[in-house]
Amino acid sequence: MKQYDAIIIGFGKAGKTLAAELSNRGWQVAIVERSNMMYGGTCPNIACIPTKMLVHEAEVSALLYYDDFPKQANMYKQAIGRKNRLTSFLRNDNYERLNKRPNVTIYTGTGSFVSSNTIKVALPEGDIELQGKEIFINTGSTPIIPAIDGIQHSQHVYTSSTLLDLNVLPHHLIIIGGGYIGLEFASMYAGFGSKVTILEGGNKFMPREDRDIANSVKEVMDKKGIEIHLNTRAQSVHDTSDGVTLTYSDVSDGTPYYVDGDAILIATGRKPMIEGLNLQAAGVGVDAHGAIIVNDQLRTTVPHIWAMGDVKGGSQFTYVSLDDFRIIRDQLFGDKKRDIGDRDPVQYAVFIDPPLAHIGISEEEALKRGYSFKVSRLPATSIVRTRTLQQTDGMLKAIINNHNGKIMGCTLFCADASEIINTVAMAMKTGQPSTFLRDFIFTHPSMSEGLNQLFDV
Numbered sequence: 001m002k003q004y005d006a007i008i009i010g011f012g013k014a015g016k017t018l019a020a021e022l023s024n025r026g027w028q029v030a031i032v033e034r035s036n037m038m039y040g041g042t043c044p045n046i047a048c049i050p051t052k053m054l055v056h057e058a059e060v061s062a063l064l065y066y067d068d069f070p071k072q073a074n075m076y077k078q079a080i081g082r083k084n085r086l087t088s089f090l091r092n093d094n095y096e097r098l099n100k101r102p103n104v105t106i107y108t109g110t111g112s113f114v115s116s117n118t119i120k121v122a123l124p125e126g127d128i129e130l131q132g133k134e135i136f137i138n139t140g141s142t143p144i145i146p147a148i149d150g151i152q153h154s155q156h157v158y159t160s161s162t163l164l165d166l167n168v169l170p171h172h173l174i175i176i177g178g179g180y181i182g183l184e185f186a187s188m189y190a191g192f193g194s195k196v197t198i199l200e201g202g203n204k205f206m207p208r209e210d211r212d213i214a215n216s217v218k219e220v221m222d223k224k225g226i227e228i229h230l231n232t233r234a235q236s237v238h239d240t241s242d243g244v245t246l247t248y249s250d251v252s253d254g255t256p257y258y259v260d261g262d263a264i265l266i267a268t269g270r271k272p273m274i275e276g277l278n279l280q281a282a283g284v285g286v287d288a289h290g291a292i293i294v295n296d297q298l299r300t301t302v303p304h305i306w307a308m309g310d311v312k313g314g315s316q317f318t319y320v321s322l323d324d325f326r327i328i329r330d331q332l333f334g335d336k337k338r339d340i341g342d343r344d345p346v347q348y349a350v351f352i353d354p355p356l357a358h359i360g361i362s363e364e365e366a367l368k369r370g371y372s373f374k375v376s377r378l379p380a381t382s383i384v385r386t387r388t389l390q391q392t393d394g395m396l397k398a399i400i401n402n403h404n405g406k407i408m409g410c411t412l413f414c415a416d417a418s419e420i421i422n423t424v425a426m427a428m429k430t431g432q433p434s435t436f437l438r439d440f441i442f443t444h445p446s447m448s449e450g451l452n453q454l455f456d457v
């Protein structure tokens with residue numbers, strides 16, 4: 001049986017970064033990836049990178065060919081081709097970066113535990129077993145597929161990964177789930193010219209956001225013609241001669257409805273990918289949501305087995321997975337000061353058009369917790385840069401502590417929000433008062449200079 005200092009199951013962000021680090025330190029490393037289409041993990045192959053490329057393509061398409069469906073459909077087809085070339089380039093690059101290292105071996109097969117130190121890899125030529133002193137689980141997450149009649153047999157039902165392979169632009173895309181992935185796809189396909197209908201089970205649009213922000217997003221979605229139905233439960237799916245019919249009911253009174261479309265996207269969340277890992281053979285515990293239980297330093301219930309990225313539950317972001325790598329590096333080689341408790345608040349961005357980004361506390365949370373704070377709001381139109389970009393939609397909002405002037409939270413729904421939020425995050429994490437951003441010198445004209453106005457309260 002081959003012996004390794006480390007076995008990493010899953011070629012995700014944390015896994016590949018850790019493999020390179022351990023290799024630099026002279027460890028013998030095995031990295032196990034179940035699919036030759038997934039080197040580099042979810043982000044570059046089927047998630048962040050392809051979607052953000054298509055979000056950009058959709059914005060260009062909307063500018064060039066607004067209201068001309070055949071031209072948009074052609075642009076979409078070409079965009080899918082460009083996306084495929086990019087993901088293929090990144091996949092090969094990710095593979096080569098590890099493969100060229102003499103002390104890293106990539107096994108392309110599904111990994112599972114035989115015992116706490118032994119991993120079985122199912123290779124096309126047969127199973128092999130590997131032994132590792134330290135084992136790292138980085139298997140990511142997988143879409144949750146709700147029980148809807150007919151969903152398994154329909155030719156028109158997609159997940160976020162499979163929809164990215166469809167190169168025919170749907171005239172009408174139905175999205176089940178109004179979470180952030182659902183909204184990104186809604187905005188993107190509406191940009192390409194599809195009619196989009198979102199069916200959301202909850203009774204509140206964007207429940208995590210303050211109502212003024214959610215309403216502002218809703219207004220922009222309305223302008224794009226995106227229909228949003230709350231309180232719905234999808235019941236059944238039937239393929240028809242020219243598409244698909246989805247039957248759903250109104251949760252409040254049971255009234256049945258149906259909607260016809262060309263494609264249905266299931267965007268009802270993602271769960272930790274533990275299927276087939278045979279965790280019980282190693283004694284690795286999972287919680288009620290199927291997430292691998294870890295302590296603050298990312299050790300599982302078996303001390304030499306670690307979990308990182310989506311599989312351990314919590315926020316599902318590539319940069320959180322990368323930070324998990326940093327925590328483990330610190331535990332193995334550093335002064336052991338880092339843990340998951342010290343990275344909050346973590347910012348996030350939703351790549352709708354314009355993008356929405358947030359960090360820290362919302363106004364509703366601040367009220368609930370009884371803080372003394374002030375709120376600043378700024379319409380995006382107040383920033384002259386939005387006019388030069390012809391992207392005047394949206395608003396900015398900040399929550400500032402009355403006692404110490406520190407920034408408690410900030411939401412940006414405006415052009416470049418996904419970039420500017422990092423500046424706010426830096427100010428917050430370095431403990432700057434809000435006046436720091438009020439008086440900061442930004443380039444002009446830029447979206448960042450909106451922070452001068454936002455924090456002038």
Ligand SMILES: Cc1cc2nc3c(=O)[nH]c(=O)nc-3n(C[C@H](O)[C@H](O)[C@H](O)COP(=O)(O)OP(=O)(O)OC[C@H]3O[C@@H](n4cnc5c(N)ncnc54)[C@H](O)[C@@H]3O)c2cc1C
Binds near residue numbers: 033047139160273
């Ligand atoms: C549509 C979409 C858009 C997103 N956009 C963003 C974004 O813009 N920004 C952002 O930060 N995050 C985004 N995310 C989330 C982000 O993609 C994930 O949080 C991140 O990729 C998780 O990385 P990870 O390290 O947990 O592992 P992953 O990158 O998921 O890698 C896990 C790997 O393990 C492999 N694997 C699974 N089981 C086994 C097994 N038993 N044996 C061997 N290999 C196995 C899988 O094939 C996969 O390659 C998005 C997600 C989706 C779905």
